[in-house]
Amino acid sequence: MTESEILQALQTVINPATGKDIISERMVKDIHIHNKNVFFIIEIGAPDAETKGRLNAACEEAILKHVDKDAQVNVTFRPTMAKKAPAPSSANPLPGVKNIIAVVSGKGGVGKSTVAANLALALSASGATIGLMDADIYGPSMPMMFGLRGERPMMKEDESGKGKIIPIEKYGLKIMSIGFLVDEKQAVVWRGPMASSAIKQFVTDVEWGELDILVIDMPPGTGDIHLTLLQTIPLTGVVIVTTPQDVALADAKKGIAMFGQAQVNVPILGIVENMAYFTPAELPDNKYYIFGKDGGKNLASEYDVNLLGQIPIVQAIREGGDKGVPVVAGDDEITKAAFRDLAGKTIHYLHKRNDDHEPTSPVQIVE
Numbered sequence: 001m002t003e004s005e006i007l008q009a010l011q012t013v014i015n016p017a018t019g020k021d022i023i024s025e026r027m028v029k030d031i032h033i034h035n036k037n038v039f040f041i042i043e044i045g046a047p048d049a050e051t052k053g054r055l056n057a058a059c060e061e062a063i064l065k066h067v068d069k070d071a072q073v074n075v076t077f078r079p080t081m082a083k084k085a086p087a088p089s090s091a092n093p094l095p096g097v098k099n100i101i102a103v104v105s106g107k108g109g110v111g112k113s114t115v116a117a118n119l120a121l122a123l124s125a126s127g128a129t130i131g132l133m134d135a136d137i138y139g140p141s142m143p144m145m146f147g148l149r150g151e152r153p154m155m156k157e158d159e160s161g162k163g164k165i166i167p168i169e170k171y172g173l174k175i176m177s178i179g180f181l182v183d184e185k186q187a188v189v190w191r192g193p194m195a196s197s198a199i200k201q202f203v204t205d206v207e208w209g210e211l212d213i214l215v216i217d218m219p220p221g222t223g224d225i226h227l228t229l230l231q232t233i234p235l236t237g238v239v240i241v242t243t244p245q246d247v248a249l250a251d252a253k254k255g256i257a258m259f260g261q262a263q264v265n266v267p268i269l270g271i272v273e274n275m276a277y278f279t280p281a282e283l284p285d286n287k288y289y290i291f292g293k294d295g296g297k298n299l300a301s302e303y304d305v306n307l308l309g310q311i312p313i314v315q316a317i318r319e320g321g322d323k324g325v326p327v328v329a330g331d332d333e334i335t336k337a338a339f340r341d342l343a344g345k346t347i348h349y350l351h352k353r354n355d356d357h358e359p360t361s362p363v364q365i366v367e
């Protein structure tokens with residue numbers, strides 16, 4: 001057996017997250033052959049047991065069929081997290097954070113916070129260190145979604161004597177919300193420069209430590225807060241959440257336009273279509289397209305943006321958010337699988353972005 005025979009055989013194995021083969025996706029590393037034994041590593045974003053099992057079987061079948069029917073195939077899976085730091089540290093107030101993903105939506109109420117929270121949890125389940133920042137200054141929802149209402153974060157001084165906020169840990173995530181610092185009603189009245197300076201301070205004063213990915217739940221729309229964040233921290237990419245409804249899609253287009261602008265130029269990792277369909281528990285094979293069918297999917301192909309996932313309307317998602325146990329931390333396996341799939345695709349396109357593009361620098365806005 002030779003390495004090139006193994007590489008050829010593995011070209012027939014498909015990455016379920018993307019539909020492309022695992023060789024052209026550069027997932028196979030360190031092939032080592034010893035007598036009838038073949039050892040190699042597969043790097044994969046957020047590997048769950050089922051995906052690993054399927055890939056393992058497919059690799060074995062390909063090698064036995066195309067190379068040697070007596071081969072012993074030994075696959076090791078390694079999560080591929082966050083290879084590159086996003087920006088030169090002089091311009092980056094969060095030097096320990098390797099990647100920053102902003103979850104945005106054009107329209108309010110499309111499930112942006114729900115997606116941000118469950119995406120962060122699904123990413124963390126694959127072994128990466130994840131932070132979740134709720135920057136939704138006009139309606140912070142993470143305290144409620146994580147059962148942390150009324151909690152206050154600890155403070156500590158850094159080497160220069162500056163006060164730093166320590167994120168609160170829950171379900172393995174480091175979480176910080178503007179709702180932990182101010183009264184919920186007070187946050188809503190901030191506007192204009194006051195809101196911008198509050199968000200800037202908030203972002204730079206949190207002690208995140210080392211993170212593979214910081215997920216930011218942004219306020220809905222495309223306003224001053226977004227510009228302030230773009231100027232303050234180097235976003236690695238954005239995830240746009242929409243429902244399939246026309247009004248939501250129209251606003252999602254504004255988001256695509258804003259982040260794609262030449263002066264801003266933050267890569268869009270993809271679109272999440274939330275509330276894509278409803279399946280009643282008693283009729284698991286039926287899908288009802290309450291807000292329209294495939295609106296997010298069509299938007300993605302119209303703008304040549306990746307579709308990261310189509311999340312159904314599930315009562316457990318709404319209940320989880322209200323109860324303070326996001327669905328990925330609960331036990332609804334079908335919904336968890338939808339978010340796991342979303343996390344896998346997000347990691348895949350994050351890597352692709354880091355391979356294909358230069359690190360993002362904070363946006364310089366000429367006044």
Ligand SMILES: Nc1ncnc2c1ncn2[C@@H]1O[C@H](COP(=O)(O)OP(=O)(O)OP(=O)(O)O)[C@@H](O)[C@H]1O
Pocket residue numbers: 105107108109110111112113114115136139141219220274275311312313314315317318319321322
């Ligand atoms: N896929 C889903 N299935 C069922 N309920 C959902 C789903 N996604 C979101 N929800 C519910 O819809 C409501 C709005 O969701 P969420 O707060 O995440 O939206 P948002 O876009 O962040 O809103 P805002 O604009 O206020 O920030 C919540 O009650 C949430 O639990």
